[in-house]
Amino acid sequence: MIRNDELFISKIYSILDKEQVRYDEPLKTHTSFKIGGPCDYFLEPRTIREINETLKLCKTCGLEVFVLGNGSNLLVTDKGFRGVIIHIYNNFSDVSITGTQVKAQSGISLASLSAKAANNHLTGIEFASGIPGTLGGAVCMNAGAYGGEMKQVVSKVIATSLNGELREFTKDELDFGYRHSVLQDGDYIVLEVEIELSYGVVENIRDTMKELNARRKEKQPLECLSAGSTFKRPEGYYAGKLIMDAGLRGYNIGDAMVSEKHCGFVINTGEATFDEVYRLIQYIKHQVKERFQVELEREVKIIGEL
Ligand SMILES: Cc1cc2nc3c(=O)[nH]c(=O)nc-3n(C[C@H](O)[C@H](O)[C@H](O)COP(=O)(O)OP(=O)(O)OC[C@H]3O[C@@H](n4cnc5c(N)ncnc54)[C@H](O)[C@@H]3O)c2cc1C
Incomplete structure (x- = not known):
């Protein structure tokens, strides 16, 4: 379906107020990794009616929708997300x-x-x-x-x-x-x-x-930017221990690094890009597979335009 942004922009203000709609909002400000480019539309509805009407409008206009919470399990690409982010956060906390x-x-x-x-x-x-x-x-x-x-x-x-x-x-x-x-x-x-x-x-x-x-x-690098455990726990193993035993503690690609405190966390030590984190994740998976024949599965979700 062809996107109709003009229609979306002309109708969205009959559903939401001006301050509930942002354009080109950088998603790095809404993720715990502090990585991610802009989304086309960033919406903060206040009521269920606003959510439902917004969703219907997105469908009519052929716009992709992603629902964002606190962004603590997400890795967003540097180009960002083409479509509508619906932020379900403080407005829904009763x-x-x-x-x-x-x-x-x-x-x-x-x-x-x-x-x-x-x-x-x-x-x-x-x-x-x-x-x-x-x-x-x-x-x-x-x-x-x-x-x-x-x-x-x-x-x-x-x-x-x-x-x-x-x-x-x-x-x-x-x-x-x-x-x-x-x-x-x-x-x-x-x-x-x-x-x-x-x-x-x-x-x-x-x-x-x-x-x-x-x-x-004590155990987790809470002082660093991350999205929590990067991988799910493989049956019978701990991802962090496998990564440590593969000799990857502190291993880095650019500003993406395997945490020294807990190897199950990939952290952003400064200005890490999506590409750096993604390449590090792939490298870790490859090394662990080679050494221990264990397939690590990513827990962190990836969204955005590649
Ligand atoms: C330091 C650190 C420690 C962590 N420790 C743990 C841990 O101990 N255990 C654990 O399980 N996780 C942990 N996490 C990961 C993360 O906090 C959890 O997965 C959390 O539940 C994600 O919630 P969120 O609101 O941040 O979701 P987001 O990251 O915003 O989104 C995650 C997924 O949930 C979906 N989603 C969000 N809100 C909604 C909604 N209202 N309706 C439908 N879908 C929705 C999104 O679309 C996405 O698919 C940790 C993360 C960090 C940074």
Whole structure:
């Protein structure tokens, strides 16, 4: 389908206000890697109606859509993204708690959500407090840490399709697996998530969060720019250990480097380009395959024009 940018620009202001629409927004400012060129349109809707109408307009105009959370699992190309980025973030961060059931909008950060759960004496989501993503991104990725994963707590998701139609997903329909859910095909925007927790002792919940975050700080290069673990954990191995054993600790291509603190993280030491990170990822995969016959699979998602 041929893109109709003129139509898009003429109609978008009947859905969103001026300050909700940006042109040529550099995506490096919205990703934890701090890498990535501009997108054509960067939109920050405030309501579900605005999201749905925007999606319908994008479809009519033949514009590709990508939903962005906190950009903490993304590697964006230097040319950027040709189409519309819909940013689901602070505008969608309401939470309501009834007993042990939490209903939260998808743009809330996992840190805020787990702190709110703790304040309400709810246990079960402590594992997520140090993962720097939004709830929507975490459900999409089935994010997890220290034995917990979103799959264990999510009971229902309300999403909208790229055609602008609302749909509910039960837990089974989400098809959760290791760092996988059905939402990764990019056909839906998560709007609201229902989470089922249990009552606990508030001091214990806070202690657990503190302890997990201290472990994270000790082991992971949180002071560096990255998108977290670059690779998924291969069955029976740890990606970081394989990379270290392949002699790649500190190995760099330009400003892209294998973290010395945790070899499972590729970091941006300054002005790394997409190309440098991508070449380093390919090099790591090749070396690990050669030495240990293990196929590393990328966890970090790549988007943008090559
Ligand atoms: C220092 C560091 C530590 C990390 N530690 C962990 C960890 O312990 N465990 C772990 O699992 N991950 C970890 N990550 C990776 C990352 O934080 C998670 O994958 C997180 O869930 C991504 O959320 P996000 O909002 O940043 O999503 P983004 O990076 O913005 O997007 C990731 C994917 O989710 C989709 N998405 C985002 N929002 C929505 C939405 N509302 N609806 C539908 N799809 C959506 C995007 O389209 C994309 O496909 C870490 C990252 C960093 C930088």
